[in-house]
Amino acid sequence: MNSLTKKATWGAALSALILIGGPAVAGPEALYQENCASCHGENRLGGTGPALIPETLKRMRGPKVANVITEGRAATQMPAFAEDMTADQITELAAWLKTPLDEIPAWGEEQINASRELNPDYVQVNAPVWSSDPMNITLAVETGDHHVSVMDGDTFEVLDRFPTPFAVHGGPKFDPKGRFVFIMSRDGWVQKYDIYALKEVGRVRAGLNSRNIAMSADGKWLAVANYLPNTLTILSTEDLTVATVREVKGKDGTPSRVSAVYQAPPRESFVLALKDVPEIWEIFYGKNPPQFGFAHDWRTEGLAHTDIPFPLRKITTPDYLDDFFFDQTYEYVMGASRSGEGGQVIDLVIGQKVADLDLPGMPHLGSGITWKYGDTTVMATPHLKDGTISVIDMKTWETVKRIETMGPGFFMRSHENSRYVWADVFFGPNRDKMHVIDKETLEIVKTLAPVPGATVAHVEFTKDGKYALVSVWEDDGEVLVYDAETLEIVKRLPMRKPSGKYNVWNKITFSEGTSH
Structure with missing residues (x-):
């Protein structure tokens, strides 16, 4: 509404x-x-x-x-x-x-493939049509008028501004070379764009109401999490055709929406958060999936698990888990409970819970980030219901500190070359504030208020971590370019309600300061 x-x-x-x-x-x-x-x-x-x-x-x-x-x-x-x-x-x-519609359109492989639209004007090029650093390209999603700006990360020149499907949702995903980007809208459209050519390649509607997308580590597959219908769609990234549409039902047959899908690169798998059943799903796309615990639709066909396309593993969890964060090895997944009063750590190798997390206040694990802290690695996450950032030791799963903020936040960002963490205060009366936190002391060292009364949110860094880009999340908004060391604004870029920014290098290298 x-x-x-x-x-x-x-x-x-x-x-x-x-x-x-x-x-x-x-x-x-x-x-x-x-x-x-x-x-x-x-x-x-x-x-x-x-x-x-x-x-x-x-x-x-x-x-x-x-x-x-x-x-x-x-x-x-x-x-x-x-x-x-x-x-x-x-x-x-x-x-x-709560009354049913007269008819909900069927939306399976046939309908998805029929929706596919390729751009007749697209011609693949051998090299970028621009001279910028390909690894320092940053995309800015402008939700005010449903466009994306393609920016040079060194000069902040806008190389292109192209229209997207209505209501982009979730972060865009780059292929491993950083050439193609895939963007998803809330109504299920997936758009493929060639950054080198500055041209849309095509689009396809992978669901009717969708949550997010994930790219396989080899760049061949794109998984689309759907609320409606209750499916996971896997597309070929090459031509946007359907590889499979997986109906999502729990072990007891209960249908479920897919809250989100994530990639686990070392495991060559996609990991699914389910809305309506207390399970985690892992779907493998690699050539040699592990040989344990599979549930699949081809059970009666007598296939070996290595011959099953996208074999599926279902892991029962003690509670419904809507939001995930992975450790660096992708063996452990941290999940937030629906009650918002805590979380769990699930060992994906053995398929069981191994720890509880003390996370009151509905943590937003999907925006969590990590950094080195003494002889350990910590993970920090904002809370959606209270003014707190929780810092968790990734070895012991204990809370190192709760940092009090000026209100509930939504996004956090840092960079391995920066000594600071940036955290917004997205919800509540102080949404025009941005906290800057020292990674060593875990103290807020400065609170920025660049545009009084306007929502400021979502930070992204340039490839080298020298600059931090902050969104003024208003229809007549802008992206503020900060010197990440002096914390001073060096450039203002007018934009239409810019939301997320996404740097190619930070995303494809899984920078420690970027949520994955």
């Missing part, structure tokens, strides 16, 4: 209302179209927000849906509507959202 336009459009809703004795009364469908459709889609199948149908709301009972409409949702862009709808209207709308 759109917090920016809901009040402006409320007057227009009068044409859809039936006036009875003076007060305006709207049915749930009219209320939805006026207040929800701009984010969740006219057909309820999702847009910038998730699909609002029984298949995606199955774990939210009617009263809980009504509470979210009334109060909004912490740590998201879902606003409160208590001042715009009566309690009865909210109750009716919540009930209506």
Whole structure:
């Protein structure tokens, strides 16, 4: 639901209302179209927000849906509507959202391949059409008008600005050479763009409502996590055709949405976080997958596990885990519990929990980063519900320190050549602040407020770590280029609500200061 336009459009809703004795009364469908459709889609199948149908709301009972409409949702862009709808209207709308659509489109391999669109004007080039350092290219996603700017990381010149599918969601993924980038939208479109040629190659709709994408370490496969339908789609990165569509059901047959998909490069696998069953899935794409614990759809075909395309392993977990972070070896995965009161460490080798994590306040592990700290490595994560950053020892899984901040945060970044960690305060009244933390002392050394009243968020570094790029997350926004040592602004780049920035080198080398 759109917090920016809901009040402006409320007057227009009068044409859809039936006036009875003076007060305006709207049915749930009219209320939805006026207040929800701009984010969740006219057909309820999702847009910038998730699909609002029984298949995606199955774990939210009617009263809980009504509470979210009334109060909004912490740590998201879902606003409160208590001042715009009566309690009865909210109750009716919540009930209506739980009613099935007349028809949900089938979306399997046939439909995905049929949606594929290749750019007839694309011609592959042998070398970049520009003279910049290919490893220091940075992409800036501009959600204000659904574009991406391709920037030279040395001069910050914009080499190209190209349109993306509506509502890009999750970080873009680069191939191992840093030439091609893949971008996903919330409504399931995956776009392939050639950075060397500065041209879109093509796009395909891999799902109806999707969460994120992950690239295989060899660059051959792209996995797409879907809320709707309950599937994981694996695409060929070469031509965007479907390699497989995996229906997601737990060991007991319960269907599940896929919260996220991650790559585990040393294991040659994709790891899935599931929304509706307490399991972790690992899907292997390498030539020699491990020989244990597989569950697959070809069991009756008499195939050896090495002959199974994308063999699957299902690991039962003590709790639902929505958010992941991996250690450097990718043998251990840290998962945040849905209650937001802690987390677990799962050993992927033995397929069991080996430790609990003391992480109250709903940690955002997906934005966690690591760095060397004395004789160990620590991981730090912001919290979505309180003003805290937790620092965890990756050897003992103990909390080293909780750093108090000016409010809940969403993103953290650093660089191996920088002595600082940057952490935003994305949620709450202090969203115009950015904390800079010393890696050795674990103390906040400076709090930046570059644009009073504007949301500042998401830091990315240049290849060498010399500059830090900060988003002013407003429609009439900008990217601020900071000297990462002096913490002074050296350049301002106007942009339309820039969200994430992604440096080729930092991403393909898995820089310790970048979430993976």
